[in-house]
Amino acid sequence: MNPDRLKNNERPLVLANARVIDPSRKLDARGSVILADGMIVAAGPEADSAAVPDGAEIVDCRGAAVMPGLIDMRVFIGEPGGEHRETFASAGQSAAAGGVTTVIMMPDTDPVIDDVALVDFIARRTRDTALVNVMPMAAVTKGLKGREMTEFGLLQDAGAVGFTDGRHSITNALVLRRALTYARDFGALIMHHPADPDLTGSGVMNEGETATRLGLSGIPKEAEIIMLERDIRLAALTRGRYHAAQISCAESLEIIRRAKKAGLAVSCGVSATHLALNELDIGPYRTFFRLSPPLRSEDDRQAMIEGVADGSIDVIVSSHDPQDVDTKRHPFAEAADGAVGLETLLAATLRLVNNGDVDLLTVARALSTRPAELLGLPGGRLTPGAPADIILVDPAMPWICDGEKLRSRSKNTPFEGARFEGRVLRTIVAGRTVYAYAGD
């Protein structure tokens, strides 16, 4: 274990003159945040008059926002098995620079995270090498094969924060039914990628006019809609906790709204990329825009934004998926899915705020408080006693994304050259500064 992380010998920190954003108590107000011993001591207007701890470093935030560090519920990391794409160290640096203080790692590794020993390995390895918290979700089924359940109880005890088959969809309804039922006994969340592989077929992008013009085979929205509808029925049947990893179209949002209205323990996520881009951005066969679920129409993108604004969509994820030139430098139909996103998650999401579609508090909730609630994590809030996982953000600072400067080992960003407003100035994990903005 990294001794620095253990000792936590950081000086107490006072972030004064800040815009304090705490979605857990709907707070968006001028104030201070006081950190000591890796925890939050006080935050908000009331902290202005609180006692300053001895030897504290005092920072004048000049009105910049202090908010809970991001908890990214869908991150693929190459390690173990694909270290040339990403390691815990590089993912950690990328996350720190993007304001992500907790990375929820998908089990699609080699070997697959379906065994207690693997969860253990990841906990130790990330403590040693990653700048931020990395927590694994374990596989729902052994080897992600969609057949036999993994040891939910033991895996959870070892530190798995939830269960998912990652990129894979569980096609066998009985398997998912049993998983939802059994997970209920442990209060565990089942996160699923709803995409019917038969309907997806050889499809590589959203079905419709654009795909037809490009001569690419399309993925109908029904591949997602039908499986999501099935999943919701199973959630109703089992009363299990179900989370759709990512939805991409208006019809899926309607399904989620209906399920929530019916009082089911159902939640869902959307990727920041799907909030910022649509299928037309693929342009001349740009493979960095090849994603799963695929980028959909502009109407669908608008629906996703509405879903975030009214809270029907619970969380915003990066769906960070590092891919190397060996998997991306191919014709579109032969390239791998996925884009990196840890470093652009906040900036891409802040487009919604800067466009006036959603307020900062709502966005912060979907990026931190809500994921923490769903996974039962202590973070995602600025309340006394919560871990000092926080970020300092200038929500209006302009910058241009340069793929080559990304800290991820892979540079497959769909935001190359994109103009963003909103930059992380400082990232703090357990009271320790793991990233500080030092100019572009």
Added chain:
Amino acid sequence: MNELKASPAAVFAHRHLLGIEGLLPAEIIALLDLAEEAVEVSRQVEKKKAVLRGRTQINLFFEASTRTQSSFELAGKRLGADVMNMSVGSSSVKKGETLIDTAMTLNAMNPDILVVRHHAAGAVHLLAQKVGCSVINAGDGAHEHPTQALLDALTIRRHKGPIHDLTVAICGDILHSRVARSNIMLLNALGARVRCIGPSTLLPKGLDRLGVEIFTDMRKGLKDVDIVMMLRLQRERMDGSFVPSVREYFHFFGLDAEKLAYARPGALVMHPGPMNRGVEIDSAIADGPQSLIRDQVEMGVAVRMAVLEALAQNLPNG
């Protein structure tokens, strides 16, 4: 629309020919006019021109082709280029070499023109971004096959005159057809009325947004058309995956004399080849008086000469 006679190659100011989409009507017409001259050259005893003398043309085919590859080869040679054929097929790919690796290797040999066919849509675009020479798309997946559309247009124009007065029906497997897409773009650009006819399983979503009328009944679709373009249906798509059987397909969508009778008198029949006789087209029609299928092959060489010549004008030091 007036099919103006502009000084042909000068109008076409592109480095590559990757597709019909994006070409202006005047550019298409300039290429067709240039191709008319190439037809004359090809019918002389002395068939050689010197516009590509000293130039190297590589035909890079990742997908087997007899007709298109030999047509490009002959076109290049008639213009004086050194032509090399590379059938990559599977050998390099099996060794793990990517498309781009192959392209970079060839690029290092300093070709002037690369003619590329690939089984994946967009592969030729990708390649064009990575090499320093002119690239011609000889077919990429289900995306485009621009020289096929140009040769079809030339064939039509020589028999029917200006294209903008005509109604053209494209019949069969539109879903998988690059020929259909390029023809839709070109015929629409020149103002023709375009119809697509086929079973719904072989019509892509959003096809109606491409400016075509859609029919699933061949007799209705062929009514009063001037040109019938048949498409090849691959055998593996007739085994119940897209259509139930060969005989059911031929019954409803195979072109025979009875169905052709619904078209305008004197309507002409085309097929990009290779044909499945008795599947999408009856032999009697393919070889009959209304068939332009053999003309298409001759026009293929002429159109490819025109494209090569037009691109040659824009080559460095050209």
